[in-house]
Amino acid sequence: EDKVVQSPLSLVVHEGDTVTLNCSYEVTNFRSLLWYKQEKKAPTFLFMLTSSGIEKKSGRLSSILDKKELFSILNITATQTGDSAVYLCAVVNAGGTSYGKLTFGQGTILTVHP
């Protein structure tokens, strides 16, 4: 069974701090890894990673994948209170079809204090 483990489960920081969120996975046939941000309601897509060592960047957020060690990190620099959310990691198992299965981690709750 595919497994995604995120750490830490929760994190409290002050504005301006830099945070690193971790996601490790076990999947039989890796296709891609996805990061989402969920505030009060629905998740919003952040990144999709398929290749090892290539950093994806969007403003103060960046993410990188290590397919050898089976993990990904999400970095947020100069955090702001608006970054407070649950960050979800998910992996796609290509499986036996061309579409794959998706498994989510339990999420990291990030709280940024002013």
Add this chain to the structure above:
Amino acid sequence: DAGVIQSPRHEVTEMGQEVTLRCKPISGHNSLFWYRQTMMRGLELLIYFNNNVPIDDSGMPEDRFSAKMPNASFSTLKIQPSEPRDSAVYFCASSFSTLYSGTQYFGPGTRLLVL
């Protein structure tokens, strides 16, 4: 574009009743996904459609759950009969591509409470 539209936003029902959740994907998107989120189990993919065809429903918990997509602009998720353990937030998402190659846009969710 209005984004993914789900209805109802909240549903309270009694055990044994039929529940139907509705979703209108973003126009032009060809993939649609149904998710369930609970505190205990987190976010789970239930089923997804590509070009209106169900691709993988292995995430559907049991036979009480069924999903349809009669056309490109509408999908339903039905629970019959409902049970208290079905209480959760149900999200619909759509994308322009397949599961692992396109950005998924989530709807606001339907919060279901089964008494």
